[in-house]
Amino acid sequence: MSKVKIVFFIDVLKKDFDGVSNTTNQIAYRLPRDLFDAIFITPLPPEDPEFPFPVYKCPSIDLPLYKQYKLALPKRMKGLEAKLDDFAPDIVHWSTPSALGWYAVNYAKKRKIPVATIYHTHFTSYVEYFLRFVPGIDKISPPIARRLLSLYKDCSLVLAPTESMSDYLKVLRVNAANIRVWGRGVNQHLFSPAFRDDAFFSPYGVISEKKILFVSRLVSYKSTDSLIELYKLLGKGHKLIITGDGPDMERLQSKMPKAVFTGKLTGEALSRVFASADVFVFPSVTETFGNVILEAMASGLPVVAARAGGPADIIEDGITGFLAEPGNTKEMYDRIKALLADDELHARIREKAIYYASQQNWDVLCQRLFDYYKDLATITS
Incomplete structure (x- = not known):
């Protein structure tokens, strides 16, 4: 049986940086290398030289207000499409509806590859928070949120962290058949x-x-x-x-x-x-x-x-x-x-x-995710 090949488009891969990076690292270090092969595209690569899979750094610019974060510019990454074609992924996994996320979904559409994502960030709340003093924000925020979240409709697998987030995605007309509730774990050895x-x-x-x-x-x-x-x-x-x-x-x-x-x-x-x-x-x-x-x-x-x-x-x-x-x-x-x-x-x-x-165990959660990946690859093979 051939390995399932996944390309991850991740905006932050530095360990202990934020919730997205922590979740992705939990996945990467548990991904069984006898069953999966993977590459990672990111503007913020891990510092660990023992990171288990190849990482390719994407060109980026600093975000004006939050310079620790980078805005990836995948279209400026020389040879990226050829590199992806050479790897020939079975699944494209992206993390954020940023330029990197848009690139990932568009590449997958062109190559007719299934797309997976985790709903990490509740963008409606962010829009409402940052624009809360703007007159008529209640009318402005829904179309902004819909634009930010439209990429989720193109995914074959959307992992919502809770039931309420799953319900929210359904309201946005993300196909309910493609949504799975997939929570988060906690390291019992580190937090006790x-x-x-x-x-x-x-x-x-x-x-x-x-x-x-x-x-x-x-x-x-x-x-x-x-x-x-x-x-x-x-x-x-x-x-x-x-x-x-x-x-x-x-x-x-x-x-x-x-x-x-x-x-x-x-x-x-x-x-x-x-x-x-x-x-x-x-x-x-x-x-x-x-x-x-x-x-x-x-x-x-x-x-x-x-x-x-x-x-x-x-x-x-x-x-x-x-x-x-x-x-x-x-x-x-x-x-x-x-x-x-x-x-x-x-x-x-x-x-x-x-x-x-x-009861919130990373090993159990990741095994469930890997089963989702295998099902996704089988459906499209």
Whole structure:
């Protein structure tokens, strides 16, 4: 039996960069080399010299507001089409409806190759967030979102992270027969209560305060203004911990001078910051899933998040965590306060969260994905 050959068009392949890159790396390192062959096209290649498949760097330009990200320019990549033809993929997999995504789908159409994608980014929320002050945005955002999301209609396999995202794609007239709900896993060895270290925050001057943790890239669309409002509500005996970096860091530091900013952490340091906090807060309304929610739960943290996007599907309100109305910082604060004031409630939510996270296994998820790939290749062979 010949191997199934897949070309991945991925906008970010650096490990621990964001949710898209983390998910793609989980797939790449588990892809069975006896059954699959793959190449990756990306403007941001992995730094690991042991990455298991060939990677070809695509020309790009910096995004004006977020220079860590690159806008791929696949049409400027010399010999790309010939390289793809030489590889002769059975499946084209793309990650984002960017120029790279458009190139991937158009190439696949020309060669009559099936297309797979994961619905990583809830673009409607992004459009609504960035254009929220524009008069008549309720009329403007749907056609913009439809344009961004039109590529999904050309896919033979669309992997939605939750049922609500699946329903949303169906409303946009993506063929329901091509949609599968495919969640996200969590590394149980990296995120665990076993990493708790009561002295971890001592170097930051945090000794006895209750620690409220936020982990993410520091960008405005993660609802960082809500963190500022929460910071104002927190009284003595509480400390807001911000882990991550990004273009919004300087503004947040100026608005929250007594908050702790650890910068971006990876590896065991990230494991310890999760497990050593007391509550996790996540006000973002633009998540299709929210990997950090699972990481916090696996680490033993009760989570308080906005009732929006993926987190609203992951968290069972009042059972595995708490949900608050988007933008309602006072409700979020009240939930955090209740958790920190009631040891029994905190322990009950913590136990349920740990159990739920323990069921989200990357090995199982990836095996399911690989079966989807094999079915896709068989249908078209």
